[in-house]
Amino acid sequence: MTAYALRRVLIAIPTLLVISLIVYSVLALAPGDPLSSLAASTELPAEVRENIRIQFGLDQPIYVRYFKWLAAYIQGDWGYSFASRLPTQKLISLRIPTTLWVIGISYLIAVAIAIPLGVATAARQYSKFDHIFTALSFVGFSLPTFFTGVILIIVFSVQLRWLPMVYNQQVTDPIEWIKQAIMPITVLALLQAATLSRYVRASMLDNLNQDYARTARAKGLAERVVVTRHVLRNALVPVVTLIALQLPTVFTGAVVTEQIFRVPGIGSLFISSIQNNDTPVIMAIIMVFAALVVFFTLVADLLYGVLDPRVRYR
Amino acid sequence: MSTPETASAIGGAAVATADAPAVPRYNRSLLGDTWGRFRRHKLAVIGAFLYITMTVLTVVGPVVWTTPINDIDFSASNQFSAAHPLGTDDLGRDTLARVLWGGRVSIAVGLCAMLVAITIGVFVGAMAGFFGGWIDITLSRIIEVFLSVPQLPLLLLVIYLYRNTLVAAFGPEMGVFIMIVAVIGGLNWMPTARLVRAGFVTQREREYVEAARCLGAGPARIIKHILPNTLSPIIVAGTLSVGSSMIAESTLSFLGLGFPPDVPTWGRLLFDAQNFLTIAPATALIPGTMIFLAVLSINFVGDGLRDALDPRRTL
Numbered sequence: 001m002t003a004y005a006l007r008r009v010l011i012a013i014p015t016l017l018v019i020s021l022i023v024y025s026v027l028a029l030a031p032g033d034p035l036s037s038l039a040a041s042t043e044l045p046a047e048v049r050e051n052i053r054i055q056f057g058l059d060q061p062i063y064v065r066y067f068k069w070l071a072a073y074i075q076g077d078w079g080y081s082f083a084s085r086l087p088t089q090k091l092i093s094l095r096i097p098t099t100l101w102v103i104g105i106s107y108l109i110a111v112a113i114a115i116p117l118g119v120a121t122a123a124r125q126y127s128k129f130d131h132i133f134t135a136l137s138f139v140g141f142s143l144p145t146f147f148t149g150v151i152l153i154i155v156f157s158v159q160l161r162w163l164p165m166v167y168n169q170q171v172t173d174p175i176e177w178i179k180q181a182i183m184p185i186t187v188l189a190l191l192q193a194a195t196l197s198r199y200v201r202a203s204m205l206d207n208l209n210q211d212y213a214r215t216a217r218a219k220g221l222a223e224r225v226v227v228t229r230h231v232l233r234n235a236l237v238p239v240v241t242l243i244a245l246q247l248p249t250v251f252t253g254a255v256v257t258e259q260i261f262r263v264p265g266i267g268s269l270f271i272s273s274i275q276n277n278d279t280p281v282i283m284a285i286i287m288v289f290a291a292l293v294v295f296f297t298l299v300a301d302l303l304y305g306v307l308d309p310r311v312r313y314r
Numbered sequence: 315m316s317t318p319e320t321a322s323a324i325g326g327a328a329v330a331t332a333d334a335p336a337v338p339r340y341n342r343s344l345l346g347d348t349w350g351r352f353r354r355h356k357l358a359v360i361g362a363f364l365y366i367t368m369t370v371l372t373v374v375g376p377v378v379w380t381t382p383i384n385d386i387d388f389s390a391s392n393q394f395s396a397a398h399p400l401g402t403d404d405l406g407r408d409t410l411a412r413v414l415w416g417g418r419v420s421i422a423v424g425l426c427a428m429l430v431a432i433t434i435g436v437f438v439g440a441m442a443g444f445f446g447g448w449i450d451i452t453l454s455r456i457i458e459v460f461l462s463v464p465q466l467p468l469l470l471l472v473i474y475l476y477r478n479t480l481v482a483a484f485g486p487e488m489g490v491f492i493m494i495v496a497v498i499g500g501l502n503w504m505p506t507a508r509l510v511r512a513g514f515v516t517q518r519e520r521e522y523v524e525a526a527r528c529l530g531a532g533p534a535r536i537i538k539h540i541l542p543n544t545l546s547p548i549i550v551a552g553t554l555s556v557g558s559s560m561i562a563e564s565t566l567s568f569l570g571l572g573f574p575p576d577v578p579t580w581g582r583l584l585f586d587a588q589n590f591l592t593i594a595p596a597t598a599l600i601p602g603t604m605i606f607l608a609v610l611s612i613n614f615v616g617d618g619l620r621d622a623l624d625p626r627r628t629l
Contacts, residue, residue: 018459023468030475135357138617142610144561146568146581147602150588154595252466256565260588270467271569274474282471289464297462 008301012294017070019290024069027279028062073287079280083273088284092266098169099265103254106185110192111243115236117193118200122208122235123227133197140194145187145253149260152183166262184261192250199242203235210234237307244300248293351622358618361611368608372417379411409583413600416578420560421608423495423579427559430499432552435506440537442507443514454511457504465501469562472497473571490573498562506551513544546623553616557609564605580605 053059060068072079078088117137121130157165164180171177207213208231216226255267262268266285273281352358442453473493480489517523517540526536564581566572568588573579575586580601587598 015459015462019463022459022463023471026468026472026475031479138357138610138613142557142613143606144564144568144602144609146565146584147606150584150591150598150602154591154599158592158595248464252464255466255470256569259569271470274470274571286464286467286471289467290462293462293464 004305005302008298012298016287016290016294019294020070020073020287021066023283023286023290024066025062027283028065078284081273081278081281083276083278083281088280091269091281092284092288095264095266095269098263099251099254099258099267102181102184102258102263102265103188103250105181106188107192107247107250109185109189110196113189113193114196115200115239118197118239119204119227119232119235121197122201122204123223125205125208134201137194137197140190141198143191145191145256146260148187148190149183149257152186153260156183167264169264180261184257184263187257187260188250188254191253192246195246196239196243200235200239203238204231207231207235237304240307241300241304244296244303247296248289251292252289348619348622352618355614355618355621357614358621361614361618364607364611365615368417368604368611369421372414372421375414376411376418379414382408382411409597409600412578412583413580413604416580416583416601417604417608419491419573419577419579420563420581420605423491423498423563424556424560424608424612426491426495427498427502427563428552428556430495431502431555431559432506432548433503434500435503435551436510436541436548438503439507439510440514440541443511444518444533444537444540446515446518450511453507457507460501460504463501466562466565469497469501469566470569470571473566486574487577490577494563494566494572498559502555502559502562506548506555509547509551510544513547514540517543549623550616550620553612553619557612557616560605560609560612580608 058065076089080086081088081091084091117133121133124130153165156163162179163183167180167184171180204227208227210231212234213226213231216230217223221230252267254265255270257263258265258267259271266288269281270285272278273285438453438457442450442457476493477490480493483489484492523536523540526539531539563572563579564584567579567581568585570585573582575582583601584598584605587594587601591598
């Protein structure tokens with residue numbers, strides 16, 4: 001187990017390095033100067049601008065810059081934001097709690113809806129109940145988050161005037177906070193619950209016809225007990241790893257939701273830094289996202305091994 | 315179906331006519347079987363019908379409804395009227411014309427991005443699965459890295475950074491179209507590659523491949539033999555990727571990073587309408603519903619195809 005875990009970690013590190021190389025090259029090879037906003041605004045003479053470029057090392061070849069960047073990055077020096085002149089880490093750490101709250105709650109709600117729904121639809125496969133919820137889950141994951149968000153705003157903010165249209169970070173009152181967070185959370189939870197419940201259902205169906213389920217039924221156990229105590233435990237093994245695998249996608253997907261409701265999280269920071277050409281922040285956020293993906297893939301791999309004893313560590 | 319039975323029930327006399335076979339004959343083909351199973355999936359049939367209708371509407375629509383998409387009607391309000399059946403947007407441009415035209419772009423992006431993804435995916439997967447060894451190891455690692463790349467952020471970044479270069483090279487509409495299709499397809503091929511690789515690994519050792527090899531067939535010809543046997547998952551993955559590509563395109567447009575403002579796509583229309591939700595919710599709801607219906611119907615088609623192409627199912 002330890003050897004396996006170590007090997008997975010050792011694979012994860014080069015993956016992250018390659019991603020950083022890809023993102024760095026995308027940024028470095030792009031037309032346009034990262035300093036253009038800095039230099040153009042003050043109408044500097046050409047030689048001064050050249051001096052700035054040399055000072056920042058922009059005259060050096062790409063691979064030298066990449067390794068310098070990498071060395072600084074590993075040491076925790078993520079640079080300063082061009083737009084706000086704050087250290088990048090500070091900027092990101094200011095935004096992350098909001099994102100975590102909204103995403104964390106919506107994901108918990110999604111899991112809490114998806115598991116019972118998946119179990120119930122699988123237990124009554126091809127019943128009317130199953131058909132209705134299968135169709136609904138298709139609706140759920142075919143609805144793009146920006147459209148769900150727009151519909152919710154039209155219904156609850158414009159027509160009924162129950163909920164505020166945009167998220168306000170200054171709010172401290174918990175009830176007010178719930179009122180403003182409820183729409184972004186619903187949007188994300190709906191999409192995730194729809195996707196996850198499909199997987200729970202498929203995994204349950206795989207297990208319901210297995211020999212051990214038949215044995216349990218033959219013992220005279222009630223179907224309820226067979227489903228909840230025997231089959232569910234096994235069916236959840238792939239689902240748990242899937243929950244871990246999906247989490248980073250939820251993070252990146254939240255970019256859109258944060259944009260609609262003006263939630264000041266890491267996603268809206270990303271959009272605004274792209275629009276401001278704020279290279280250090282863009283780079284840092286993509287690396288945070290990439291690290292999340294790699295980390296949760298690792299977690300999923302390890303969890304699968306722990307939960308399923310049939311998995312052998314090679 | 316009932317004709318041969320009644321024919322035989324009538325008696326031996328029927329046998330005398332050479333045309334009427336005594337045993338019912340089934341003309342079965344892969345395509346026929348698939349269609350037979352697909353037909354049973356009601357939602358998939360409805361989905362296919364809906365998707366085809368929408369495609370036809372967007373292709374024919376702008377020819378029939380000839381109001382120009384960028385014509386500004388100063389006298390129009392955003393109410394539905396005879397001149398503007400779906401109202402107008404904030405600048406007085408006809409919503410119906412823009413929705414029809416926008417559908418062309420959105421549907422074309424979905425289909426083209428799917429083709430890009432399938433082409434790369436089949437190529438990489440076939441190479442990895444067929445040759446094995448270090449080629450497989452390298453390609454599988456590449457697939458893994460691409461799967462770990464945070465897709466939406468990279469998509470946004472690439473499009474923002476390289477938009478002007480491509481616009482300069484191919485013009486504002488074509489440049490953005492090529493870029494969006496290439497980037498969405500280029501970040502969406504990994505699932506197909508994995509499926510194709512798995513298919514090739516299982517098919518590689520089959521007898522027919524051995525036979526082909528004995529007859530002196532080279533790698534290219536053998537791959538040609540194997541490919542049809544891995545087609546089912548490719549078709550399903552391709553269908554589903556049309557939907558996800560459409561969502562990706564409309565997400566980009568919705569974030570204001572897609573097509574330029576004068577090229578309407580369903581996502582762009584929604585983006586333009588979102589500032590007027592209080593006064594003109596319909597201008598947002600119409601393109602949004604179109605995206606939703608297109609994606610929903612294509613997802614149903616994909617689900618139906620998955621069932622129909624599953625060889626374990628019998629008719």
